Amino acid sequence: MAEQETKYNWHKVFASVTEAAAKVPVRKLHKLELENQQICFAHTATGFFAISDTCPHLGYSLSKGTTNYLNEIICPWHSYRYNLDSGRECDYKSRNATTYPVELREDGVFIGLPKQV
Template sequence: MEWIKIYDSEEAAKEAVPLTKAKQLQLNGLKICLAHTQTGFYAVADACPHLGESLSKGTTNYLNEVVCPWHSYRYHLISGAECKNRTRDAQTFPVEKRADGLYIGLPEKP
């Protein structure tokens, strides 16, 4: 796994991605949705598994889900599961808060 620093501090991340919001990041050729909930930051692949809309255009809720703006499909930010099992899971990526910033773990390139 390759760890990529995305913000120099948790405070910088909170300023860039307000609570209940999401932001698209492009890292190593991947579009990632970084979501901010009451319990912290989470990362999932940005394309909704249902029809491909950008999840970063959606919002988050109190259940730690990101809500797609097109059809309101909800994906759990830890497991990636869609709440009603209507489509495949969203790909998730680990997020770590470290002393020197916020990091996302991505698969190593072959």
């Protein structure tokens, strides 16, 4: 944890896991703004994820898309698929998306954004 504390600025986005699940049900997406960046917060059957809201293909909002059973987010514009764990574009047609760590703590749900050096 100490290494991650020095690499990331942690932002509390929900007061609890219960609140996160109520506001972002399974298979739903929610757009957040942290440090002037648009972040897509996703909830799937395997957990919570954070990924850049801007599709690397042509810049459309990923939070307007959907998720699938493969733990991918699907851009609503051209159906490009990005793995929520790694950000990898699944068909190698576009650059990968940026993902961010999500931590579930006793005092809430946090997203880590890399510290600027």
